[in-house]
Amino acid sequence: MPQLFQSIRSLAEKLYVTTENAVIGNALQVTINTRLQCILKLIFDYLFFHLLLLAPRLLIALYYQNNTDLLILSAYILIIPTCMLLLKNGASPKMVSFIIAATTLILPMISSFSNNQDVSPKYTMIWLLSLLFCYITINRRTTLLLGTFLCSYLGVVSWIKIHHLSFPISNGYVPEQLQPFMAVHAAMYILFLMRVFGKHYRNIFMLEHEQTIQKQKQHSSLLNQHLTKQFIILKGLSRSGKSKYLDGNKELLEACLIEIEKQCESAIDYLDNGKLPES
Structure with a gap:
């Protein structure tokens, strides 16, 4: 059994490294700016691990036959590789970041609205991660714009709930049956946060340390x-x-x-x- 886990881990690492080299390898080689290198790695990690997160969500949607979520997850599966392809072809990191941030904000809104305006942690966590990603990779103004859009949506949801308005609900959306998966969703996004954003700041510290050592060597x-x-x-x-x-x-x-x-x-x-x- 340990050998099996070791083989799976080795295969996963090879897949990650191979994909990273294919998507941003050339950009990292020609980029001197260490901050931009860290941003490129963050964008790739956000895309790569977000793609991995789709697997359990897709299984849950298939199990409950939630057609709306299946369509939205299918859109994710198309958009994420497209963003990777844009990065590989030298597209602006800020443009790609905006597409990703907007996608991971708007698509969950559509899913939330169709699932009886659900604003449980299943959605709020990805919204917060999306805004954090936007703040790091783009700028404060764009983050405030997307944040305003999110707050507007939440305001609309509150207004709907207060006035007890009803809208069509997706087939397969049963809140009571989805409750056991809340812990799974939370665990996935916590791991996602630690791996993607934690690794980003670790990369920054490592690159700054390397730069400091290099400057010390040059000075010496x-x-x-x-x-x-x-x-x-x-x-x-x-x-x-x-x-x-x-x-x-x-x-x-x-x-x-x-x-x-x-x-x-x-x-x-x-x-x-x-x-x-x-x-």
Whole structure:
């Protein structure tokens, strides 16, 4: 049994890496901006794992014969690979992000409305994740726009509930039968949140750490170059001072000693402050 789980895990990792390389591999190679690299990885993870989330939801919809949810999930299955294809072909990450955020906000609204205006955690969690994704990948203004749209929908739902209005309900929607799956939905979205957004911030920290190390190496290399230059100058001044001493030229010898002192002070200053001289 452990070997079976290990094989499944290995296969899943290979599938993930292969798909990631196929979708955003080229973009990551040509992109120097580390923040954009993290955004690209976040977009891919959001798409990839959202696609995986569709499997249990699709099974539940099939089990209860909820035709509306089946149609909406089918739309997801078409839109997500399309977004991946757009990313692969070099489309703007912000444009792809907007399509994803709007899709994961509007399609659940349609499902919610057709399922007797259901606003249970099954829907609210994906709405919140959609807004969080939009905020990270696009900007605050777009997030506020989508958030306003969501609040408007919730306001309409409240108005419908208050006035006891009735609308056609999807076949297969039975709230009592769906209650046992609420915990499953919550667990899936919690894992989704941890994997996608947690990995995003982990990538940021790792890339920033790598950048810091790289800058430190560059600074250390430049500092070594300048110190080497200082010691070469000192060596030359020392030889020059020795020759002047042998020639009995005390004035030039004193000038050499003064210059040696300056160079030593400069080298000590580099080491103490870690600042390179201005070029």
